[in-house]
Amino acid sequence: MLKLCGVQFLLVIHSAMCQYLGDLHVTGPLKDMNFSVPEGGGVRFIYQFTSEVPAVSFRVTGETDGIIDIVPRTGILYLNGSLDWETRPVHRLQVESLDQKGNIVKGPYTVTIYVEDINDNPPQFDQIKYTGVVRQNSRPGKPFMYVHATDRDDPTTPHAQLTYSILHHFPNPYAEMLFQINNVTGAISPSKMGSHYLDPQKQDTFTLVVTVKDMAGMTMNAFTSSADVIITVKESLWKAPPIIHIQENSTQVHPVNISQVQSNEPDVIYDLFEREKLRRLPFSVDQNGVIYVTEPLDREEKDTYDFFVVTKDKQGELVDKPLHVSVIVEDINDNPPVCQQPLTVIEVQENEGGGSNIGTLLATDMDEENTLNSRLQFKIASQVPDAPASNLFFIQQDTGVLHLTSRSLNKRIASNYSLKVLVTDAVFQTICDVQIHVIDINDQIPIFEISDYHHVNVAENIPVGTVILEIQATDRDEPATGSSYIIYQMKEGDPNNTFIIETDPETNRGFVKINKALDFEAAPVYNLVINATNPEPLVPGVQYNSSSLAIFKVFVSNVDEPPVFHKTVYNKEVSEDVPVNTLIITVEAYDPEGDTVRYSLEGDVRKWLRIDSTTGQVYTASTLDREQQEMYTVEVVASELSNAAQKSKTTLILHLSDVNDNPPHLAMDYPPFFCHPLSGGERAFIQAADADEQWYYPKFTFSLPDDMNTRNNWEISKVNGTHAYLSPKHVDFEEKVYNVPVIINDNGKPPLEMKVNLEVNICKCSSEKSCFIEVQRQHFWPSPGQAIGILIGVLLVIGLILGTVFFRMKHKQKNEKKRHQKDVRDKSELNRLA
Template identity: 30%
Template sequence: MAQGISSRHLGTRRAHNGDLTARETCKAGFSEEDYTALISENILEGEKLLKVSFSSCLGTKGTQYETNSVDFKVRADGTVFATRELRIPSEQVAFTVTAWDGQTAKRWDAVVRLLVAQPSSARPAHKKGKPSAGLDASQPPNDTLLPWPQHQNANGLRRQKRDWVIPPINVPENSRGPFPQQLVRIRSDKDNDIPIRYSITGVGADQPPMEVFSIDSMSGRMYVTRPMDREDRASYHLRAHAVDMNGNKVENPIDLYIYVIDMNDNRPEFVNQVYNGSVDEGSKPGTYVMTVTANDADDSTTANGMVRYRIVTQTPQSPSQNMFTINSETGDIVTVAAGLDREKVQQYTVIVQATDMEGNLNYGLSNTATAIISVTDVNDNPPEFTTSTYAGEVPENQVEVVVANLTVMDRDQPHSPNWNAFYRIISGDPSGHFSIRTDPVTNEGMVTVVKAVDYELNRAFMLTVMVSNQAPLASGIQMSFQSTAGVTISVVDINEAPYFPSNHKLIRLEEGVPTGTVLTTFSAVDPDRFMQQAVRYSKLSDPANWLHINATNGQITTAAVLDRESLYIKNNVYEATFLAADNGIPPASGTGTLQIYLIDINDNAPELLPKEAQICEKPSLNAINITAADADVDPNIGPYVFELPFAPAAVRKNWTITRLNGDYAQLSLRILYLEAGMYDVPIIVTDSGNPPLSNTSVIKVKVCPCDENGDCTTVGAVAAAGLGTSAIVAILICVVILLTMVLLFVVWMKRREKERHTKQLLIDPEDDVRDNILKYDEEGGGEEDQDYDLSQLQQPESMEHVLSKAPGVRRVDERPVGAEPQYPVRPVVPHPGDIGDFITEGLRAADNDPTAPPYDSLLVFDYEGSGSTAGSVSSLNSSSSEDQDYDYLNDWGPRFKKLADIDNCHPKLHPSPRCLWSGRIQRPKKPQPEPASIPENPAMSPPPLATGFPKDPVRGPAPENRTHP
């Protein structure tokens, strides 16, 4: 890219009217009458060229700018920019800028001149001011030095305004160095007077990316420090600063624009590697197909980014090897030859190449993509029947039956509107018995019966059908003569059911006709005219069984009397259904309904309503409204006549009837008072039929005393119920007797409960020996606490062993593993003052208690080892069973009688422990000594005598856990 493709103003020439001070009066207008800027030959759209300065003395608000050129505009801040991309062929361009104030409507004009920059060697020398340092031959070629113009004011005083400018800087991308590489030198003409230090700021200097550019602070030479990439960043905007050694500003900051020059280092890249397009078959040459697009990251304004397209290959090359062409600049692919036929070639594959450098294959970079072009189908092939005639048959009276399948052939794309067949019947079916539906899978036409056919009317049909497509044929394509075919359909005769021509036949007659009366003839017709068949009749539904039908001719007669008031009558109509069947194979039958409308006759006498009523015993209070109900209908119902019979005479004596209207009358008392009670009052009711019918009905009237409102009182209600005073008294006496019996029963139960409680108090609760452990009058014989650990009784006698045994829990229902403890042998014969007296007193108390039941239940004992240190207690006071006499056991009371029969033991004859536990024995009540203190360890106490017993020959070994029964 040539230097200067993007321009920035290189400088401006301003006219001065002398030094203005703050005390001078503000003058509205442009700061210059003529603005000049140096630009490059090529200008980009929106590029800033220069800035004009305008003051309205009222602020910039409301100031608007306009130009007389369509290529340049002025922003609100005075910046002049290009409205489009321009190339300036001449040396300068001039146009007018107008500023106008929206508040005062005044206008001011200024001229803007844009000078095209020339190469440095061609620049003319300045005529005014001191010679520019930029012309110093001692400066390097990249140094740029500009002179500063001088002006004179009206007083002849010279004021030199020093501004410094620098042209755009162009840097080629991908430079190989060496780095840092000098770009340009900036310098102020004040450096002859004072030392100046230079610096740059902006993106690429002190802003990321950092230190891309650097400057020598003393000489003003600016460098690039690394290779540039235009695709990463195309330009940089820096500001150069000049200050003295004390940091004071010497010159105003100036803008530096650095442009990266593009190199052809990027290949064109297609947006897609595969493009899909389509074109109709038979399209004319020049038909648009698709567009392929490739983008080049290089500068599109140069040849590096200008891409051109071409087609490399086409597959298949049929019917021509060049069926398509491509626009080299836009990438549009169009047809170039005729002959596209989907039925021959359905798809083309085209390889497209994109090359930059305006398509120069020698210098440019290239890339390829694939374009797949599908040839779309058009309806250029009409459907054709595979045969000219088709045949089928259909049974009569059937619908939704397919009678024939029509097959067609279509070379267009299957399952598309160009292929889908549409069938229609042209002739042969004026009544619309048939329709043709299309099978969506096979595209066949299915001739279907939609309206039943009758063999007796049409024995065959000759149809003419035509087939077409859903889509119309393409232009220039004619329908084939093979798109029409004939279909012959034969109708098969079947046995049809007879039918009643006058179905739901209605006849009218009076009710009550005698049995055997002929009502009508209900006959059916057999539609099978070509079959000689007989029809027979039968009843299908006759709810009341009133009718009879002749099986051969359908004549209907009555089998019972028809009653209009029957429950089978609905709205005066009786309905019966009959069946007519032929003798075909298989037989067929049809049904018919006969409706009989029955005309009412006066065959029902009226009934009196209500059946029951009540009235006060005084006739002045109220009366009873009566009416009648008749099962007949008008005119065989009301008006009714109500009257009282002459017999019995008491009826007319006590009662009277007053007629209200044709349907209602009033029954009231004729006498002044009638005793309360129930009365049957007969009343004769007569209707208005021809002839009239009468009926004597009885109404039950309850006569009762009433209050002032005419309502029956309670006493009256009871009396009216038929209960006299004596009956009421009898009922009350019965109630009192029942209550007395209940009270006596309750008192008896309370007394019995009290006696039972008194007897229980006579028995000392401590005398109940059904305990786990017996209590003896021995110190140290055991604890009264019966829940101690029995395992302590199974320990050895050695106290040292007991004291040294580790604490723990031991089961009491299993035998100890170690040696069984040996306890001192107790005396075999107990002290006579203890056990003997105890047993004697217990027996005496038991004998004197006739209500106490025997306690002979099976007892359970704790297991205390296989042996006992106490020896056998069964030999107390005896050495052998022969020395004892047990006959006196017969003198025991009823309480121990059962126990004596079972155990055969007596407490006076040196009882064994088993006998002691077999019955309820009362301990003697005498002062007991204070029990010995129980040691903390139960194992240290001597075991009680009655905690275990030897094996008994009757009950077996003593159980391990003895429980209370």
């Protein structure tokens, strides 16, 4: 009875859905079929098989799981319960039709039902609680543990695509989390902040609440699960060693173990990385982290080494942050003293006093500075000749400074001495050679061959560096010494160093040269006194006298020179609205010879200026305009009244400052248009510009005049300082050109206003939202040139039409059929779209 009621219930469902089933084609003859049915959902209709005589009923067998059944009389395949993808994702059935006696008429046919998964299972972690250990200073992004979750839904759909995240972080002492999680793999690693701040001395345990969402975490309807992750922070094993000290030139058998490092991770590959590109790095590291020096080091070649120890995994990726290793090479005394010069030569006057400092022997040591290894000591080992005594010289033990002893030298006894100086450090010694030349005492003064060189005439424009006189003095002291070399100087008559004297070191001849430009007007005559001296001081009792002096005069002749301006460039800032005949600036020039100066202008291409030829006062000659030229440059010419060819020029630069003298205007490449018919909400950009200088940024105000016609049809809204929107206030516009008056104000002081008639085109538009053709403007008459163009265009169109007619007549019969077929297709398409 219950089964009959169920069948009757399904028949009622079937009867109610007949029209719907027919529309969706869910009935049909018996054949092999596939169906996709979402899981869950309860009792549902799947399909209705139609019977063919003599069949009167249907039967279903196979993987029905008691859920899938068929109404024998009607052939309705239905579900009497819910499918479950997780239990069975595919059901394979056999359906057959039977006659009145129960014999098979058709079939069995295979019916396959694919169960579609729905998101009905939340993800689950494989552990309730996770524990992990991380080392201090671990590399950011390097995973130290994983969490894992699964989802029973279909893995090929987003239902089982899982996303991990950290929901809570206890404690969280910083603005950023110290840990991060890969949202796909569940890998947990230190963040950049964590790599820097994790410290077991401050906090050795953290608890993370990790969540997992299905649906790839992309929807609010995703299922979520969570688990606790307990993380213990341990001290880092990966620490840089202290500074390593290695003594140079070691005799140990190399390589030598100098330090060891240990990674936080197992099974890493250790390697060295150079900070500086050396020819070779004399260090190595083995796979236990032991660092070796591979050869003896030389401090004098290189005294410090800096490199890094790195760890990599088998894929070559860095595991730990690189460790900095610093090595200092310690010095040993392995370098002898070195004489700075193969032979040190010193000159000493024969009357030099006892105890005098006569020179220094210089030596160096390549061992480390300011240590006992590089400390040098000096001692005289021998003196040749040893006359008149064997101890004429003394050397300071720690500085190498040489002195005379209490006796003076005598050139007649010995003119040269050779010293062997022993230079020692704590281990080595070196012999340095010193040669001492005994030179003549300066007991002779220079004497001029001519004491009066009379005079020299020179023009004031003579070039600097010209030799105007040669002079000669002689000295009977020993040649090629400081006692006989002569220095010439202007003793009197040249306070401004207008002249200079150079000496030929071979002949002691002097050359008097022009050192500065001459000026007849400033100094027409020079009365000069020259003295001759030696660089070496004279011996006591000998003095320079008049024999070491010479005199001569220099007469400077006048040369007509052009006027001279006080400035090379004149700059003046002027407001562009100054009245005509305003005094701008006064330029000044003088003539060195005292001639009267006349002024004129060159390069005044705009005729803006005039100059008073007598005073040099520059006036405005016409209205200035900054918008034409902001910086205006002319040349001012100053010429002698008596000789106009003698002239000079200077530059006058006017910097024009702006005033608000230009009203704003529209700055648009083409007038705005709106597509007809209007639909409402249209608006068009309008833009203004101003030739005046804009302070900081331009700012214009747009408005409409106060007339009813304009304000009823249009409105303006501000966009920014240079743009506004023009919008129609309704859609009842004709297809034509409208003149819309627009008022534009600038922000000058005082502001200027401009009223413009803006042409707005209401036109038919193409699919690209542009006008097909410009609407005919009212009261428009073509110009003669335009009329000729129109006439030619009309003739071309007529020719094209005649050619087309001729072509169609020739092919009329052939095209008749094609046009008929096209008409049929077009009519069919119109009926479909109607």
